[in-house]
Amino acid sequence: MISGLDLEVRWLANLGIPGVLVPPPRALDHTAKPATAVAATLGLRVPEFISLDEEETDLLRFCRWYDWDLWVKGPNYEAIRVRRWDDVLAARDMLRDTWGEKGLYLQAHVEGQEVAVAFAAYRGELLDAVFMEKRLLVEGGKTWAGHVRECPELLCEKIAGVLSNIGWMGGGEVECVKDCQGALWLIDWNPRFPAWIHGSTLAGHNLPAALVGRATGLEPQRPCQRIADQFIRVTLEVPVRDGLPLPPIPLVRHHKGGHSKHPSGMPLLMRRLSGPILDTMCPSKRKPSGTLADCIQEDLREALRDSHVTPRRAFLPRSASAAFEQAVCGVASAMDELGIQVSLCYSVKTNPDAKLLALARANGLLAEVIGPNEAEWATACGFALRDVVYNGPLTPPLRRDGQLYRAVFADSLPSLRLLIDRAQPAAEVFGARLRPPGLDSRFGIDVGEPRVFSELVGVLRRLPSDAQLGVSFHMQSSTWGIRRWVAIAEAVVAYATELCKASRARLALLNLGGGWNPEDFGAFLRDFLPPFVRAVRQQQPAIRTFLLEPGKALAQSSSALMTTVTEIRRGSASADVVVDAGVCDLPEAEHLPHVILAESHDSTLFQLQGGADRILGRLCMEKDILARSVTVPDFLREGDHLVFLGAGAYDTSMAYRFGLGGSGEATNQ
Amino acid sequence: MKRLISSCNTSAPECPDSGEWADVARALEALEHQPPSQLADHGCDCCRGARGWFQATARAMACLDSATPRWIRERWQWGPQEWPLWWCQAVERDQIDCGAFAALTREAFAATGQRTVSVQLIERFDARTVDNWMARWSGEAHTSWLFGKFCYHEAVGLVTVLQINSHRQSLRIWDPVDTCWVEHRHVAGYGSVVACRVLPASPACRDEAAEYDWRGHMLQVGCWHVLG
Numbered sequence: 001m002i003s004g005l006d007l008e009v010r011w012l013a014n015l016g017i018p019g020v021l022v023p024p025p026r027a028l029d030h031t032a033k034p035a036t037a038v039a040a041t042l043g044l045r046v047p048e049f050i051s052l053d054e055e056e057t058d059l060l061r062f063c064r065w066y067d068w069d070l071w072v073k074g075p076n077y078e079a080i081r082v083r084r085w086d087d088v089l090a091a092r093d094m095l096r097d098t099w100g101e102k103g104l105y106l107q108a109h110v111e112g113q114e115v116a117v118a119f120a121a122y123r124g125e126l127l128d129a130v131f132m133e134k135r136l137l138v139e140g141g142k143t144w145a146g147h148v149r150e151c152p153e154l155l156c157e158k159i160a161g162v163l164s165n166i167g168w169m170g171g172g173e174v175e176c177v178k179d180c181q182g183a184l185w186l187i188d189w190n191p192r193f194p195a196w197i198h199g200s201t202l203a204g205h206n207l208p209a210a211l212v213g214r215a216t217g218l219e220p221q222r223p224c225q226r227i228a229d230q231f232i233r234v235t236l237e238v239p240v241r242d243g244l245p246l247p248p249i250p251l252v253r254h255h256k257g258g259h260s261k262h263p264s265g266m267p268l269l270m271r272r273l274s275g276p277i278l279d280t281m282c283p284s285k286r287k288p289s290g291t292l293a294d295c296i297q298e299d300l301r302e303a304l305r306d307s308h309v310t311p312r313r314a315f316l317p318r319s320a321s322a323a324f325e326q327a328v329c330g331v332a333s334a335m336d337e338l339g340i341q342v343s344l345c346y347s348v349k350t351n352p353d354a355k356l357l358a359l360a361r362a363n364g365l366l367a368e369v370i371g372p373n374e375a376e377w378a379t380a381c382g383f384a385l386r387d388v389v390y391n392g393p394l395t396p397p398l399r400r401d402g403q404l405y406r407a408v409f410a411d412s413l414p415s416l417r418l419l420i421d422r423a424q425p426a427a428e429v430f431g432a433r434l435r436p437p438g439l440d441s442r443f444g445i446d447v448g449e450p451r452v453f454s455e456l457v458g459v460l461r462r463l464p465s466d467a468q469l470g471v472s473f474h475m476q477s478s479t480w481g482i483r484r485w486v487a488i489a490e491a492v493v494a495y496a497t498e499l500c501k502a503s504r505a506r507l508a509l510l511n512l513g514g515g516w517n518p519e520d521f522g523a524f525l526r527d528f529l530p531p532f533v534r535a536v537r538q539q540q541p542a543i544r545t546f547l548l549e550p551g552k553a554l555a556q557s558s559s560a561l562m563t564t565v566t567e568i569r570r571g572s573a574s575a576d577v578v579v580d581a582g583v584c585d586l587p588e589a590e591h592l593p594h595v596i597l598a599e600s601h602d603s604t605l606f607q608l609q610g611g612a613d614r615i616l617g618r619l620c621m622e623k624d625i626l627a628r629s630v631t632v633p634d635f636l637r638e639g640d641h642l643v644f645l646g647a648g649a650y651d652t653s654m655a656y657r658f659g660l661g662g663s664g665e666a667t668n669q
Numbered sequence: 670m671k672r673l674i675s676s677c678n679t680s681a682p683e684c685p686d687s688g689e690w691a692d693v694a695r696a697l698e699a700l701e702h703q704p705p706s707q708l709a710d711h712g713c714d715c716c717r718g719a720r721g722w723f724q725a726t727a728r729a730m731a732c733l734d735s736a737t738p739r740w741i742r743e744r745w746q747w748g749p750q751e752w753p754l755w756w757c758q759a760v761e762r763d764q765i766d767c768g769a770f771a772a773l774t775r776e777a778f779a780a781t782g783q784r785t786v787s788v789q790l791i792e793r794f795d796a797r798t799v800d801n802w803m804a805r806w807s808g809e810a811h812t813s814w815l816f817g818k819f820c821y822h823e824a825v826g827l828v829t830v831l832q833i834n835s836h837r838q839s840l841r842i843w844d845p846v847d848t849c850w851v852e853h854r855h856v857a858g859y860g861s862v863v864a865c866r867v868l869p870a871s872p873a874c875r876d877e878a879a880e881y882d883w884r885g886h887m888l889q890v891g892c893w894h895v896l897g
């Protein structure tokens with residue numbers, strides 16, 4: 001008996017029935033996904049991965065680090081490509097609903113060509129193997145056409161060694177991606193013949209026949225003839241005899257979990273098998289939980305001691321100061337190395353709290369604003385207008401006092417024309433916000449269109465000869481990933497360089513911004529900014545100044561949301577905790593996980609770990625869920641406090657008053 | 670036909686039969702003096718701006734997308750056009766032919782600091798395919814690139830390895846319309862390359878090697894090489 005289904009193979013392996021040509025359980029354990037041990041033996045790389053059991057903040061960090069191009073994978077079946085946090089959660093939930101909780105993981109995508117080795121082995125002896133380049137893939141990654149070749153000798157030898165060591169029995173497939181440098185990355189080791197195995201037979205390698213022949217001692221009646229090295233799959237509708245039962249009529253209903261994609265009953269088998277058989281699969285790459293910085297602990301102790309009124313947004317002064325100081329130090333180190341001026345800007349919209357603007361000013365930052373009201377607020381908080389950077393989308397109104405902004409960037413061609421045509425300049429540096437091609441953004445001038453590029457050149461030619469040109473680029477690094485963000489910034493510089501060439505304008509300033517996670521900003525300053533600046537200066541030697549607007553990296557850790565548990569609903573498998581705050585107090589909770597602390601009865605703070613419990617808000621709204629995947633500690637009781645960290649950026653500035661009646665106090669302090 | 674080199678045997682040659690051979694010979698003769706396609710430049714702001722935009726986009730897309738300029742094929746459709754094609758027209762068009770694709774692709778590789786040569790190909794298809802192209806092209810542009818079952822095609826050679834102290838340089842051939850490396854394609858049957866010729870990227874280029882190593886064959890610059 002030969003099985004063509006991963007789970008069935010595992011089931012049969014554990015039954016130990018003689019004559020069944022499946023690998024022994026220890027061989028399956030050794031090659032279980034993501035198969036790091038076997039990859040090392042084969043000399044293949046494995047894309048980085050993290051168990052989906054990890055805390056969501058760790059998963060989010062992993063996603064950012066791998067530029068939001070990842071796969072959510074199950075231990076046996078299915079891989080879903082994900083590019084946003086919502087996709088990650090949806091894919092995880094779908095795989096959990098279908099395959100159960102165990103063994104799900106998130107893996108970085110590797111760009112390249114998909115290839116595979118199919119093989120047959122008997123009691124550890126490799127009988128035959130072929131190498132196949134995938135030429136056509138359909139949705140779900142299924143091979144629809146391929147080119148079969150001889151397996152490279154070295155790879156074949158290594159596979160033979162692995163099979164021998166683990167006593168492999170049966171068919172198998174090693175699926176890889178060949179990257180643009182030619183390196184092979186192991187994606188999956190499948191414990192059965194692949195679905196395209198007949199393509200191998202067409203190429204003269206009948207692997208199932210070789211396996212059966214070796215197991216039975218029978219010679220095939222006809223030797224396998226090579227017909228073609230290439231194959232393509234076709235599907236056929238065949239007649240069904242009257243009287244044979246077709247499946248029942250499917251009901252059309254809203255899809256929620258479950259799967260009609262697996263008529264083989266594999267999801268059901270998965271549930272039957274869950275337990276000891278599957279416990280060894282997919283080793284987790286568990287990282288130790290981060291410990292809270294001393295300054296945060298001190299701030300929180302103070303906040304909890306001062307008042308127990310909740311929900312309440314607590315400003316964390318030490319944490320806020322530390323964020324600014326670290327950023328300033330990081331920039332200073334980069335400047336030492338680069339010998340140029342890099343100025344930090346504080347994005348007023350991220351959190352306009354006067355305390356944060358005061359910190360920004362005290363640390364020598366500029367203020368970056370998106371409109372005249374913010375500009376007025378920045379000056380009211382003590383910034384001189386020459387220390388304010390104005391970055392649309394609104395065109396700044398004409399100032400009657402004649403003062404100049406440090407820089408003004410137009411978000412559109414009409415806005416730029418207006419600024420240039422005014423008799424009175426608005427800023428020391430004029431410029432435009434650019435949008436390179438392929439970005440789904442409403443902001444910036446679309447220089448990916450030649451007609452727009454040409455119009456922009458025409459407008460820039462009208463700049464006075466002594467004018468200093470600036471170019472601005474703002475994208476959220478936390479939603480694109482650091483490397484991707486840098487690549488987009490490089491693309492903007494490529495356009496800026498050609499714009500300057502064509503318009504004979506001089507690029508004096510580059511304004512880069514957008515939404516760094518606090519954890520990433522230090523790494524960006526240290527590892528990515530210096531090579532980027534060097535590359536820019538090669539193209540634009542005249543450039544003197546870089547303005548860097550880190551967005552939420554400066555503000556996020558400046559406050560926490562303190563809540564009180566109003567109810568705990570413990571179920572058989574998971575628990576729901578209801579608190580006295582809602583998504584109106586923590587609007588980013590809908591899309592991003594927060595670090596959550598529970599205060600025990602001796603006032604010790606514990607960080608909630610990943611799990612299946614939820615924290616629900618106080619609002620009568622379906623979306624009012626503040627956390628979806630946590631473990632509620634046993635000690636937690638009604639009346640205890642839960643603290644949501646990292647609430648100092650848009651969780652503060654975009655919080656709204658809701659569900660409080662006419663006389664309630666807003667939590668936004 | 671004296672410059673024809675027919676000794677470049679591939680691992681799986683499929684020699685044209687005598688009828689087909691006449692078509693290949695006709696193609697080679699007709700293409701003997703065919704230069705690689707070049708975009709024309711008005712020498713003023715219209716073309717300077719268009720070319721500047723293209724170079725910026727080529728560099729930007731190399732950062733954003735891929736080392737190979739697939740974006741060109743995603744931006745433009747393949748189809749008939751008139752020659753000469755000016756830079757300022759090219760960037761505004763929706764549809765260009767393989768010569769324009771090759772010219773733009775050479776420019777894109779050059780914008781990212783890579784050395785290229787022009788590559789001319791004769792490819793085998795079948796009568797129905799060629800009839801279809803003949804019908805599609807005949808109303809709008811010339812059909813002198815079609816020869817029975819065979820057609821003229823332009824690709825781009827990317828110079829990959831410079832062997833120090835030698836004139837030998839390696840070549841990879843990029844098909845800008847099919848967006849694939851030609852060496853990955855099959856060597857016989859529909860869509861296979863029957864003959865190829867390497868020429869300098871532009872008439873102004875003087876420093877190219879005399880021959881290039883492609884798939885183990887030495888391709889002499891300026892000579893047609895029949896592969897099957």
